[in-house]
Amino acid sequence: DQQVKQNSPSLSVQEGRISILNCDYTNSMFDYFLWYKKYPAEGPTFLISISSIKDKNEDGRFTVFLNKSAKHLSLHIVPSQPGDSAVYFCAASAGPSFGNEKLTFGTGTRLTIIP
Amino acid sequence: DGGITQSPKYLFRKEGQNVTLSCEQNLNHDAMYWYRQDPGQGLRLIYYSQIVNDFQKGDIAEGYSVSREKKESFPLTVTSAQKNPTAFYLCASKPDPVGYGYTFGSGTRLTVV
Numbered sequence: 018d019q020q021v022k023q024n025s026p027s028l029s030v031q032e033g034r035i036s037i038l039n040c041d042y043t044n045s046m047f048d049y050f051l052w053y054k055k056y057p058a059e060g061p062t063f064l065i066s067i068s069s070i071k072d073k074n075e076d077g078r079f080t081v082f083l084n085k086s087a088k089h090l091s092l093h094i095v096p097s098q099p100g101d102s103a104v105y106f107c108a109a110s111a112g113p114s115f116g117n118e119k120l121t122f123g124t125g126t127r128l129t130i131i132p
Numbered sequence: 133d134g135g136i137t138q139s140p141k142y143l144f145r146k147e148g149q150n151v152t153l154s155c156e157q158n159l160n161h162d163a164m165y166w167y168r169q170d171p172g173q174g175l176r177l178i179y180y181s182q183i184v185n186d187f188q189k190g191d192i193a194e195g196y197s198v199s200r201e202k203k204e205s206f207p208l209t210v211t212s213a214q215k216n217p218t219a220f221y222l223c224a225s226k227p228d229p230v231g232y233g234y235t236f237g238s239g240t241r242l243t244v245v
Contacts, residue, residue: 060236
């Protein structure tokens, strides 16, 4: 039962263009969403997050959009840089009454930026 | 310099043997987690602990055991009952059980030979 889904295992984008990574979820109790970036043989590092009371959060080149009605979120990276090449994981958490002590992760999308 | 230390980085185990993966944090975080990463399956939760001397099973706890005798330490034992132990194991922590911000260690790659 995959509650958080990243349907694109891989994505290639030209340097300088926009990268759009997508994530869908099924659990309506999820109210907080995070994106993590992971290089090979390293632990994931936090990138950006969004609460369900917002529909957009921006941090430099990174913007996360949340569409609650569609249970969909996306991460936009613009402009894309070679150092952005990594695996990106979407993660979700439910509210305090529904087990927010743990995150549920998607399967990841491998982003490759082409110079 | 605070962080999470996982050791060793690479570990080889013979079939039928138990092996313990170390996870130590000096961030004074209450909650600690163990995840497993397999190709195409993302990160799956094995065990987590919200406070010393207490821990809960995650989604794939079978064949694993943990202890939390100290706040700083959350070792994971992969037992011989774990049918497919070859994977990349990640330890994480966060300041309190109800917060959202995880800090991850750099991982241990376990290979069964």
